[in-house]
Amino acid sequence: MNQALVETRVLPVPKAPPRWYRLKRQARDAMLALPRYAALLLFGAFTVFPFWWAAAVGLSSDGSLIWTFPAAFLPNEPSWMWFDRVFYEMPFWRYFANSLLISTATMLLVLLLTIPCAYALSRMAFPGRNVLFVLLLVTLMVPAEVAIVPNFITCARLGLLDSYAGVVLPNVAGAFGVFMMRQAFQDVPAEILDVARVDGASEFGVMWRVAVPMARPMIATLAVFTFVAAWNDYLWPAVVLKERLMMPLAVGIFNDLTGPFAVSTNLVMAAIVLSVIPVVAAFALTQRLFLSGGGLVRR
Amino acid sequence: MAMPGVHPRTAYLFIAPFFVVFAVFTLWPMLFNLWLAFRDYFPQTGNSMWNGFAHFVELADSERFGHALKNSLIFLLLVLPLQIGALGLALLVHVRLPGIGFFRALYYLPVVIAVSIAAVVWQQVLRFDGLFNWFLESVHLIGFGEQPDWLGDRQLALYAVMAFSFWKNVGYYMVLYLAGLQTVSREPLEAAQIDGANAWQRLRHVVLPALQPVILLCTLLATIQALKAFQEVIVLTDGQADTQTALVYVFGVAFYGHNFGLAAAAGLIVTLVCLALAALQLRYFGEDGLLRRGGSV
Numbered sequence: 001m002n003q004a005l006v007e008t009r010v011l012p013v014p015k016a017p018p019r020w021y022r023l024k025r026q027a028r029d030a031m032l033a034l035p036r037y038a039a040l041l042l043f044g045a046f047t048v049f050p051f052w053w054a055a056a057v058g059l060s061s062d063g064s065l066i067w068t069f070p071a072a073f074l075p076n077e078p079s080w081m082w083f084d085r086v087f088y089e090m091p092f093w094r095y096f097a098n099s100l101l102i103s104t105a106t107m108l109l110v111l112l113l114t115i116p117c118a119y120a121l122s123r124m125a126f127p128g129r130n131v132l133f134v135l136l137l138v139t140l141m142v143p144a145e146v147a148i149v150p151n152f153i154t155c156a157r158l159g160l161l162d163s164y165a166g167v168v169l170p171n172v173a174g175a176f177g178v179f180m181m182r183q184a185f186q187d188v189p190a191e192i193l194d195v196a197r198v199d200g201a202s203e204f205g206v207m208w209r210v211a212v213p214m215a216r217p218m219i220a221t222l223a224v225f226t227f228v229a230a231w232n233d234y235l236w237p238a239v240v241l242k243e244r245l246m247m248p249l250a251v252g253i254f255n256d257l258t259g260p261f262a263v264s265t266n267l268v269m270a271a272i273v274l275s276v277i278p279v280v281a282a283f284a285l286t287q288r289l290f291l292s293g294g295g296l297v298r299r
Numbered sequence: 300m301a302m303p304g305v306h307p308r309t310a311y312l313f314i315a316p317f318f319v320v321f322a323v324f325t326l327w328p329m330l331f332n333l334w335l336a337f338r339d340y341f342p343q344t345g346n347s348m349w350n351g352f353a354h355f356v357e358l359a360d361s362e363r364f365g366h367a368l369k370n371s372l373i374f375l376l377l378v379l380p381l382q383i384g385a386l387g388l389a390l391l392v393h394v395r396l397p398g399i400g401f402f403r404a405l406y407y408l409p410v411v412i413a414v415s416i417a418a419v420v421w422q423q424v425l426r427f428d429g430l431f432n433w434f435l436e437s438v439h440l441i442g443f444g445e446q447p448d449w450l451g452d453r454q455l456a457l458y459a460v461m462a463f464s465f466w467k468n469v470g471y472y473m474v475l476y477l478a479g480l481q482t483v484s485r486e487p488l489e490a491a492q493i494d495g496a497n498a499w500q501r502l503r504h505v506v507l508p509a510l511q512p513v514i515l516l517c518t519l520l521a522t523i524q525a526l527k528a529f530q531e532v533i534v535l536t537d538g539q540a541d542t543q544t545a546l547v548y549v550f551g552v553a554f555y556g557h558n559f560g561l562a563a564a565a566g567l568i569v570t571l572v573c574l575a576l577a578a579l580q581l582r583y584f585g586e587d588g589l590l591r592r593g594g595s596v
Binding site: 043050068072125147169178254276 | 305307309310311313314316317318320321323324325326327328329331332335342345388391392394396397399400402403404405406407408409410411412413414415416417418419420421423424428429430433437466470474477478519523526527529530533534546549550553554559562563566567569570573574577
């Protein structure tokens with residue numbers, strides 16, 4: 001090689017720009033972004049105003065201003081009295097515990113059933129695989145609500161009405177989760193799985209020790225999606241459960257608020273705020289998983 | 300795809316637990332619906348009787364079902380604003396700016412809140428003497444004494460429910476479009492800019508074609524969601540004020556009229572409409588669809 005043509009001069013490492021310069025640039029970028037921030041805030045207001053208002057109303061001990069436009073968005077004579085009343089008037093913690101039980105059971109069962117199924121569909125060859133695949137695909141295109149009537153009859157026959165099992169079981173084997181997990185397992189390189197097989201791991205061992213750890217982000221996403229969907233499900237639990245003390249928050253609170261307690265808007269809004277807080281907290285902690293699009297869109 | 304050492308029996312063991320539950324609670328309802336649609340079903344005894352196409356004839360004559368179907372089709376109009384709104388929002392938050400993550404999360408928030416809980420608040424907002432009318436009055440869009448009853452007026456209630464549905468779901472599609480936008484590579488965009496394409500031309504001829512799979516996915520999901528509009532209606536108006544949609548009708552006929560056969564027949568019609576629309580969209584927004592060709596939208 002001709003050494004003379006290769007330039008060996010060491011380039012000076014560029015110094016980091018001074019702090020004032022960075023700040024100035026950031027300030028300029030922020031100025032240019034002002035119209036965008038205005039639009040962001042405007043739509044943010046549209047998104048959040050119902051709950052802002054609900055919180056303000058729930059905190060107002062004096063309910064006379066809750067309908068007047070700007071005044072209603074700040075609490076009038078703030079106090080916790082309506083929140084105390086919620087715990088006194090309805091079995092809030094019982095509903096909460098029911099929601100927790102139903103959502104956790106749904107989530108665990110979904111993972112337990114979906115992971116091996118998706119693993120087999122993406123990583124094993126067997127007769128009938130394509131047929132099962134098409135079946136799953138078709139059920140995605142069909143409105144699940146149509147199944148409510150037949151499932152109600154099935155649950156009645158199996159003696160599952162008015163039971164937690166009846167609420168949970170119909171929601172644990174959906175095509176959606178299988179497609180999500182299948183995508184994740186397909187991204188695991190085949191060589192790694194084959195190495196584990198050659199080393200004598202059982203197929204279950206390969207899945208559990210190799211594929212599952214590699215698919216962890218998607219598993220977390222599926223878990224959170226399922227949990228929130230179960231927490232928010234209104235219709236099916238409302239159909240299955242007649243016993244008030246077994247109802248989850250979404251059903252119990254709704255029934256109470258549109259029935260006996262509909263008289264006081266302040267009380268209703270306080271209950272709304274209390275029931276939304278756990279969801280918002282859970283969402284704040286896991287929002288990354290939601291905002292990634294849930295694996296529906298390939299990166 | 301040769302898989303050394305994996306016996307089909309192992310695979311069946313892996314999928315069996317899922318497919319048992321799937322068969323009972325997802326496949327069986329579809330088949331049972333199909334069977335039930337042609338029979339008279341007596342819920343007390345569990346007996347049933349073949350009645351040919353009597354249910355379908357009854358549905359064809361039923362003014363209520365016709366109305367419900369019409370409302371469901373009106374609900375379909377929501378798909379377009381929902382997609383445009385979601386894409387617009389996605390473009391709005393597809394930047395690196397301080398605080399942008401907060402806004403993305405904020406816009407998604409209505410999606411994770413139970414529809415029943417959100418509906419209680421919106422009922423109060425949209426009441427005759429509710430917050431929204433007070434707002435309209437304070438900016439002088441309506442005068443005193445002419446406040447519309449958004450959820451009680453037969454002309455307005457369905458559109459009010461659709462507005463609620465927009466608020467509740469737009470964040471969901473925004474996230475999907477955002478994930479799609481992040482897959483659009485910079486080079487063609489920069490090339491288009493150098494070639495003098497304006498913002499709209501770049502959107503139309505670079506971004507939208509690249510987003511084609513996402514647009515297909517989102518319109519499919521939104522169409523199914525609109526056709527099965529149901530929970531929103533139940534919790535906001537309970538089907539009053541001419542807001543009954545096809546599935547509200549199914550639900551009412553089954554649980555209040557105890558006519559499971561008729562409900563199944565109506566459900567079957569909704570299912571068929573869903574499948575037909577899905578096929579149509581695969582044709583128009585699929586790989587060789589409208590967006591991938593150069594013509595105007």
